[in-house]
Amino acid sequence: MDYTAVLSCFILLLLLGLSQAHPLMEERGGGEGQVEEDHTVDITTRILTANNGSNEILLEGDILLPKSRNAIKCQSYQSCLWQKDNNGLVTVPFTISSEYSSGERQLIRNALQSFHSQTCVRFVDRKDQNDYISIESQNGCFSPLGRQGGKQVLSLNRQGCVYFGVVQHEVNHALGFQHEQTRSDRDYYVRINWENIDPQMAYNFDKQDTNNLNTPYDYSSIMHYERTRINLLYGC
Numbered sequence: 157m158d159y160t161a162v163l164s165c166f167i168l169l170l171l172l173g174l175s176q177a178h179p180l181m182e183e184r185g186g187g188e189g190q191v192e193e194d195h196t197v198d199i200t201t202r203i204l205t206a207n208n209g210s211n212e213i214l215l216e217g218d219i220l221l222p223k224s225r226n227a228i229k230c231q232s233y234q235s236c237l238w239q240k241d242n243n244g245l246v247t248v249p250f251t252i253s254s255e256y257s258s259g260e261r262q263l264i265r266n267a268l269q270s271f272h273s274q275t276c277v278r279f280v281d282r283k284d285q286n287d288y289i290s291i292e293s294q295n296g297c298f299s300p301l302g303r304q305g306g307k308q309v310l311s312l313n314r315q316g317c318v319y320f321g322v323v324q325h326e327v328n329h330a331l332g333f334q335h336e337q338t339r340s341d342r343d344y345y346v347r348i349n350w351e352n353i354d355p356q357m358a359y360n361f362d363k364q365d366t367n368n369l370n371t372p373y374d375y376s377s378i379m380h381y382e383r384t385r386i387n388l389l390y391g392c
Contacts, residue, residue: 206316207296220300236302249282250289267323302332336380345373
């Protein structure tokens with residue numbers, strides 16, 4: 157297994173997150189086409205608002221539990237990363253539920269294809285592959301972390317999650333990336349006001365044992381929650 161190539165691929169994924177952090181005008185899927193939405197509503201707000209009251213067990217607001225593993229620090233290649241083909245590309249099969257409108261489906265596809273031009277990841281329509289992402293409109297915006305094996309649901313609720321940046325954020329989780337603010341080196345860059353956090357919710361602010369791929373901490377990453385928006389969920 158060419159781990160250098162895999163590492164390079166995931167560095168590119170991180171850079172994609174940086175470049176897509178703040179779209180000037182974010183697309184939202186709707187009807188038969190796409191409409192432009194007010195870009196002043198940030199990704200964090202969209203995700204946490206959509207997940208408010210969700211009956212799923214979610215870590216940090218949108219990571220579907222259980223989890224034990226900014227890319228996951230894998231014990232082995234097979235444990236959490238998607239398979240790298242002989243041509244150097246990482247192929248990720250997916251399906252999109254028919255409950256989405258044609259405009260919503262196109263927006264989701266556009267968000268997936270945005271990875272193609274800047275990374276080695278290629279999202280392909282599922283044929284008969286065992287491991288794949290099933291994009292469905294469930295109760296919120298959420299995804300498990302990394303490849304789970306078999307069918308894994310990535311939820312994009314039609315009422316609040318079908319936005320370009322939100323799709324990219326949740327797809328990054330499915331590829332194995334955690335939130336920027338939980339990086340193993342985050343204490344050098346952010347300060348957590350523990351006294352303002354409900355002790356029962358404090359686990360959401362734990363640092364993770366992440367592989368940071370030698371990339372600098374980025375406050376504007378698409379994977380970084382806005383500090384004031386976290387209050388919506390945790391009452392900080």
